Amino acid sequence: MRDVAIIGAGMIPFGRRDEDTLMDMLAYASLKALDDAGLGDKSVDAVYVGNMGGGMLQRQTAIASSLVDRLNLMPAAAETVENGPASGGSAVKNGLLAVASGYYDYVLVVGGEKMREVTGWRATDFVATMTHPQAEYPYGITLPGMAGMFTRLYMEKYGVTREHLLAISLKNQEMGTLNPYAHVEMALDRGGIFDSPHAIVNNPTSADPLHLYDLCPVSDGAAALILCPLEMAKKLAKPPILIAGFGQATDTQTLQERDDPTDLKAVTLAAQKAFEMAKLKPGDIHVAELHDAFTILEIAESEHVGFFKKGEGGKAAAAGKTRLGGQMPINISGGLKARGHPVGATGVAQVVDIVFQLRHELPKNRQVQKAENGLTVNFGGFGNNVLAFVLRRVQS
Amino acid sequence: MPIDMELEAVLRPTQYPMPPYPPKTITLANGKVMVVRQAVREDVPAILKSVHPCLFIERDYYDIVSARLYGELLAWYRYRVKSEYCLMGQVDGYLVGIVNGRMENEKVGMSYHTLAIDRGLRIGSHLFAAKMEYHLEYLGQEEVLIVAESPIGFRRWMIEYPLEATKIPHELGGGDSYLLTREIYFKAKPRLVVGDRPVSQELMAEAEAEIKFADDDTIRERIAGLKGR
Numbered sequence A: 001m002r003d004v005a006i007i008g009a010g011m012i013p014f015g016r017r018d019e020d021t022l023m024d025m026l027a028y029a030s031l032k033a034l035d036d037a038g039l040g041d042k043s044v045d046a047v048y049v050g051n052m053g054g055g056m057l058q059r060q061t062a063i064a065s066s067l068v069d070r071l072n073l074m075p076a077a078a079e080t081v082e083n084g085p086a087s088g089g090s091a092v093k094n095g096l097l098a099v100a101s102g103y104y105d106y107v108l109v110v111g112g113e114k115m116r117e118v119t120g121w122r123a124t125d126f127v128a129t130m131t132h133p134q135a136e137y138p139y140g141i142t143l144p145g146m147a148g149m150f151t152r153l154y155m156e157k158y159g160v161t162r163e164h165l166l167a168i169s170l171k172n173q174e175m176g177t178l179n180p181y182a183h184v185e186m187a188l189d190r191g192g193i194f195d196s197p198h199a200i201v202n203n204p205t206s207a208d209p210l211h212l213y214d215l216c217p218v219s220d221g222a223a224a225l226i227l228c229p230l231e232m233a234k235k236l237a238k239p240p241i242l243i244a245g246f247g248q249a250t251d252t253q254t255l256q257e258r259d260d261p262t263d264l265k266a267v268t269l270a271a272q273k274a275f276e277m278a279k280l281k282p283g284d285i286h287v288a289e290l291h292d293a294f295t296i297l298e299i300a301e302s303e304h305v306g307f308f309k310k311g312e313g314g315k316a317a318a319a320g321k322t323r324l325g326g327q328m329p330i331n332i333s334g335g336l337k338a339r340g341h342p343v344g345a346t347g348v349a350q351v352v353d354i355v356f357q358l359r360h361e362l363p364k365n366r367q368v369q370k371a372e373n374g375l376t377v378n379f380g381g382f383g384n385n386v387l388a389f390v391l392r393r394v395q396s
Numbered sequence B: 001m002p003i004d005m006e007l008e009a010v011l012r013p014t015q016y017p018m019p020p021y022p023p024k025t026i027t028l029a030n031g032k033v034m035v036v037r038q039a040v041r042e043d044v045p046a047i048l049k050s051v052h053p054c055l056f057i058e059r060d061y062y063d064i065v066s067a068r069l070y071g072e073l074l075a076w077y078r079y080r081v082k083s084e085y086c087l088m089g090q091v092d093g094y095l096v097g098i099v100n101g102r103m104e105n106e107k108v109g110m111s112y113h114t115l116a117i118d119r120g121l122r123i124g125s126h127l128f129a130a131k132m133e134y135h136l137e138y139l140g141q142e143e144v145l146i147v148a149e150s151p152i153g154f155r156r157w158m159i160e161y162p163l164e165a166t167k168i169p170h171e172l173g174g175g176d177s178y179l180l181t182r183e184i185y186f187k188a189k190p191r192l193v194v195g196d197r198p199v200s201q202e203l204m205a206e207a208e209a210e211i212k213f214a215d216d217d218t219i220r221e222r223i224a225g226l227k228g229r
Helices: A022-037 A054-058 A063-070 A087-100 A120-128 A143-158 A162-176 A190-195 A265-278 A295-304 A313-318 A335-339 A343-358 B005-011 B041-056 B059-077 B123-138 B151-159 B182-192 B201-209 B216-224
Strands: A004-011 A046-050 A077-081 A107-114 A205-207 A220-229 A241-250 A287-289 A373-380 A385-393 B024-027 B033-038 B084-091 B094-103 B108-116 B143-146 B164-166 B177-181
Touching (some): A004 A022, A004 A087, A004 A343, A022 A063, A022 A220, A046 A063, A046 A087, A054 A107, A054 A120, A063 A077, A087 A107, A087 A220, A087 A241, A087 A373, A087 A385, A120 A143, A143 A205, A162 A295, A162 A313, A220 A343, A241 A265, A265 A295, A265 A373, A265 A385, A287 A343, A295 A313, A335 A343, A343 A373, A343 A385, B033 B123, B033 B201, B041 B059, B041 B084, B041 B094, B059 B084, B059 B108, B059 B216, B084 B123, B094 B123, B108 B123, B123 B151, B123 B177, B123 B182, B177 B182
Parallel strands (some): A046 A077, A046 A107, A287 A373, B108 B143
Antiparallel strands (some): A004 A220, A241 A385, B024 B033, B033 B084, B094 B108, B143 B177, B164 B177
């Protein structure tokens, strides 16, 4: 197997993009990644598109086939990868394996989603279609509802408090104001969403004990990467970013079938596999993008990947250890909470953000100093299909 | 424009006595303090400057709401509507939202429009709540007739309170009308109606000194920018 590097990364601003079609967004992000890679006349051999809802929301299937035509990348191989909110991560994995195997040299991986085309409750229903078709969905379960129950259990078992969740909301939305690609560019105020009696309107309960600002927004957006063998990448000007490790693991579809519903085994296993492949430990990671679709998930994932012991993630966040300049900077992009969560784009966007960090090309107020290793966790379902990637900066 | 006051006396509707809405402050999610206060007729030209750029924003039916609000406020300014009022939200003096309505009679209120100029801060929710507070707690009315023109309005008013459907037509026309009764209002009040009184002299002086408004491009960006808050 060949070592695989990322040589191009691009993203479009996430948000509500009424003027753009899904295909427009995928094309814009792809062109940015292709430009960033500076391949000149070289084309790509294959295209992997991560997308969850094109068939349901846009009534559009065979999206990758359409994209290669739009970008005039024929005769590149093209496939759409649907794996719920982990579609982006799965597309990265497919691109990685294709290059590692030696079958393709240059691969475009792009993830995108257009969710604001429908009302909020239809978007919530669309996301809920990933739940169990007999045991959950018919009874009206939603992902926020599931996250609310998970949070309650996590609070009871590990002592997580609303103060801990608040720390995530405040940190990630503050970082979002610094990220030009972020959907939400509004810093929150503790008084306005927590302390003041007016917070009951500003930050109402969404799925007890989660409140409005514990949830990520519903977003449109796309992000893209160009992958190639490391040896070829070393000849390019920009420092190649090695995909040093990846892991993927699954778990039961329903939470109630798990021995301990608070144990996100797939997160632990995916991260362990990624660390083993990279020959690194959690302590070697300098920056991480974790899947904070709900604030509780940033805390839980930070524990399950091994950054903090169980029960310590919330305290670490409240103590500022996960902020820029802290012991383990997490979601410096603003995370899903502020950058947004166009489901098919997220797994790719997380990798793009870590690439920017490891290339040391972000402004000082967002750059983790001397970052050499990064981790991403893309969380599908409610932790039943998880992908983790360890990225490493390589001197060209 | 010359006015024939004899004819004008015929054209101008009589007014119900309307006690003033006492101003209040609300701390928003971003920590900024919004002063909610009642506009006087002389404020209308300044308010219309903020409404005007919204006339051309199709997103979320801002064009319809703004066009109707513009007409309603102008009608109030020129004495062509009976017992209308307007409440507004200001942050650092800047106009961030407007609501209006009128007394249909002593017992029934007619809710007109809610326009949030700065989005993503639940300013519309706060101002709509202030409007209902005015009708039921200060004007002493029994119920308020409401109709929604946008999905956001429907979600915020009909579902969040929740309102009661009625066959009584709303004067704006449109879809089914809904009623906010005293019972519904006081049940919803603890979770939807907030604010601190009295407003400090300093904040009141700043709000009253000048109704500031952002330039047209800024207003359009705040309402319909790429990020689409």
